[in-house]
Amino acid sequence: MIFNLSSRLLFSIISFNSDEKLNRFFKTQNIAISPLVFSEPAPASIYQITLKSALKRIQLYIALEYHDLQKSPLLNDLASAITSNLPGILNIILKKKLTAEFSSISTADFKRCGTIFINTGDRNDPISLMIILSNDFLRFFSNQINSDTEPEKIDELILKYFMDPSWMMPELDSLLSTLDRIELSFLVNNLLKENLLSTYQMHLILLAYPEHSLKIKKSLSENNIRDIINFKKNSASMKITSRDVEEGIYSVEESIYHLCRIADFSYSSLLKKIQVAVDQSRNAVLLFSRGFDSWLDEMINWNLLYNVLSVTEEKAISDLISLDGRYECIFRKYISEKKINGILSLKKNKPGDSYLNSQVELIHNYRKIRAGRVNVNEKSFDCLVSRIKNGSDIKYLLLETGWFILSTAMKGATLKTNQRIINNIPRRAGYLIEDVLKGTVNPNIIHDEIQIGKAKRACMKNIIALYKDGIIELENM
Numbered sequence: 001m002i003f004n005l006s007s008r009l010l011f012s013i014i015s016f017n018s019d020e021k022l023n024r025f026f027k028t029q030n031i032a033i034s035p036l037v038f039s040e041p042a043p044a045s046i047y048q049i050t051l052k053s054a055l056k057r058i059q060l061y062i063a064l065e066y067h068d069l070q071k072s073p074l075l076n077d078l079a080s081a082i083t084s085n086l087p088g089i090l091n092i093i094l095k096k097k098l099t100a101e102f103s104s105i106s107t108a109d110f111k112r113c114g115t116i117f118i119n120t121g122d123r124n125d126p127i128s129l130m131i132i133l134s135n136d137f138l139r140f141f142s143n144q145i146n147s148d149t150e151p152e153k154i155d156e157l158i159l160k161y162f163m164d165p166s167w168m169m170p171e172l173d174s175l176l177s178t179l180d181r182i183e184l185s186f187l188v189n190n191l192l193k194e195n196l197l198s199t200y201q202m203h204l205i206l207l208a209y210p211e212h213s214l215k216i217k218k219s220l221s222e223n224n225i226r227d228i229i230n231f232k233k234n235s236a237s238m239k240i241t242s243r244d245v246e247e248g249i250y251s252v253e254e255s256i257y258h259l260c261r262i263a264d265f266s267y268s269s270l271l272k273k274i275q276v277a278v279d280q281s282r283n284a285v286l287l288f289s290r291g292f293d294s295w296l297d298e299m300i301n302w303n304l305l306y307n308v309l310s311v312t313e314e315k316a317i318s319d320l321i322s323l324d325g326r327y328e329c330i331f332r333k334y335i336s337e338k339k340i341n342g343i344l345s346l347k348k349n350k351p352g353d354s355y356l357n358s359q360v361e362l363i364h365n366y367r368k369i370r371a372g373r374v375n376v377n378e379k380s381f382d383c384l385v386s387r388i389k390n391g392s393d394i395k396y397l398l399l400e401t402g403w404f405i406l407s408t409a410m411k412g413a414t415l416k417t418n419q420r421i422i423n424n425i426p427r428r429a430g431y432l433i434e435d436v437l438k439g440t441v442n443p444n445i446i447h448d449e450i451q452i453g454k455a456k457r458a459c460m461k462n463i464i465a466l467y468k469d470g471i472i473e474l475e476n477m
Contacts, residue, residue, distance in 0.1 A: 004035040005284055006158035007116045012274050014060070014131060016089050018081040025074045025129065032121050036114040036133075038151045043110075043130050045072050047079035049102045051087065051137070058140075061108060061132040068127055075129075076104070088178040089270060094140055095171045112147045114138060114154065162274070163282060165399050166426075170256045172205065172249055176212040185219040187256070190263050192224075196255035199227045204248035207240065243431055247441065250428035254403060283360045286470035292359040296330070299366050306334040308366045314339075316358035318346040323355045364468065371464040374474075381409060381456040382417045384463055389473040394424040396471055400462040403429055407436040408447050408455035 011033050015022060023029060043063035051058045062079045064071055083102040090098055112135050119128040139145045142157035149157075161167065179187065191197035202224065206213050217225060260272070287295075299305040309317065309331060317335075321328045321343065332340055374384070388394060398406055398421075410418045410433065418437065422430045435441040447455075466472045 004033050005280070006155045007036045008033055008280075009158065009162055009274060010036075010133065011116055011118070011131065013089055013093065014082060014086060016270050016273065017085045018078060021074070021078040021081045025071065025078055026118075026120050028120055030120060031118050034115075034117040036116060036151065036155060038112070038114055038154075040110050041113070041115045041130060041132060043132070045075055046105050046108065047075060047102050048105045048108060049079060049083050049086070049100055051090070051098045051100050053096060053098055056136070058136040059108070059134045060137050061110075061113075061130070063130040063132060065128045065130060071127060078129075090140070091174045091178045092170065092270070093167055093274075095174055096140070097174075097177065114151075159285070163285070165396060168257060168260075168275070169399070169426075170253050170260075172253055172256075173209060173212075175256070176209055176215065181215060181218050184215065187259075188219050188224075190259055191252075191255060194255075194259060194262075196259060197252065199224075199231045201248050201252050202228050203231055203235075204240070204245050205252065208245050208249055243435075246428045247432040247435065250426070250432060251403065254399075254429075257399065258402060282470055283364075284356070286363060287356065287360055292363070295359075295363050295366065299362075300330075302370070304366060304369055305330075307369050308362055309334050311365050311369075312362055314343050315346060316361045318343050319355055319358040320362075364470075367468045367470065371468045374460075374464055376457060376460045376464065381412070381460055382414050384460050384474075385413070385417050385420065387475045388463065389475050391420060391424040393466075393472040394421055395426065396466050397421075397459065397463060398425045398429055400466060401459050403432050403436075405455045405458050407433040408452060409459045410437060411447055412449070412452040412456060 019029075022031070041063070043061070043065060044067045045064040047062045049060050049062065051060070062075060062082065064075060079102045083100045087098040087100045090096055110132055114133045116131040116133070117128045118131070119126065135145065135147055138154060138158070141161040144157055145154055175187070176184070188197065202216075202220070206216060206228070209216070220228075296305070299308055317327075317331065321331065328340070328344075335343070376384075385394075385397075388397070406421070410421060422433060425433075432441060463472070463474075467474050
């Protein structure tokens, strides 16, 4: 693995909310992050951070390659900030309740640890910060990681954890434990503002998490509390089951997931930061799963290279030609002499990542063109769902579309299609959609053929977008 994909993801998590300390340590925001290195490090100044659960003690270390009197106190500040922030972050991402403490130590057993080196690349400031991760810490992301696992396999397993979007779905209990009152109030107000939280749902939250009731009530306005009290009085005869509560909690968690994509607050900024790294990783996986030349051959075989080059930025084509002259000979068959000369005039030395980004741009444009040729009229909804290659990928459709629109589309689908969807999505979401189709959830909402057709088109648009972005694969594409 020539990319630092997994190390960047891990660094995003470990350093979250520690930017100020990192900037003081390096005196710049421009830093280079190495891949995970599995040779035994020999650091000088070392701070041990111990994560504690009910049953285990798990270590990671923040260290310098060699002693530096100026950097040592800054290292202490950085270790302190990470220790304060990391348990809450891991609670949200991993759904694990942890506490942490840190201490300065003189030595430790670093066998089978993965090390991330961070530096500025400046010869005048060559010192590297080392983040040393124990095998137990890496196992947070896959229980398949052990002392015998090959480094490339560890990279692959960590990436696999983040490629599955399930980690982004918040767990309400974790959020209620982690967010302070101000952050929780901000989250609740944003949900209410976007009409993503009803009085009924707030009532269900209080039923589900009585241990957090005081914190929840402090985050609500007096009007909200009054509405909940009135609802409780007026619905005294309503028989709320455990299934109702599960469905209600899932619907709130899904709303928070979608809110994170449009609003900015501490929790959403963490998800967005990691999502950027995940998207970059997915692009690299899409590229290296086959190699660019294989993708290029496919574009030629499908007579689509001309179309792809027509919608690709000239700079991207220039970047490719500048670093591999073979592509100029290929592209000349599809680009006019005048245009190719204009592109060649842009040619200059380019960094390696620009070359790779250009390859990814061509692949995305190709998949977009292929996806654009898929028939998306509402009658083809069942067919398109059946073409999703891996049934487990249907959860991406659920997350992208949301349970309400997906269940509306399913009202006009075949029993076979509906069964495939429900069998491949999380249990609570399946409950919710099943009860919508039975008419026990939202019984007063009656969808006509126009609304069902609109929901089907929205779902199909998302399926095609997921294919274009390399998130799912479709049969016979």
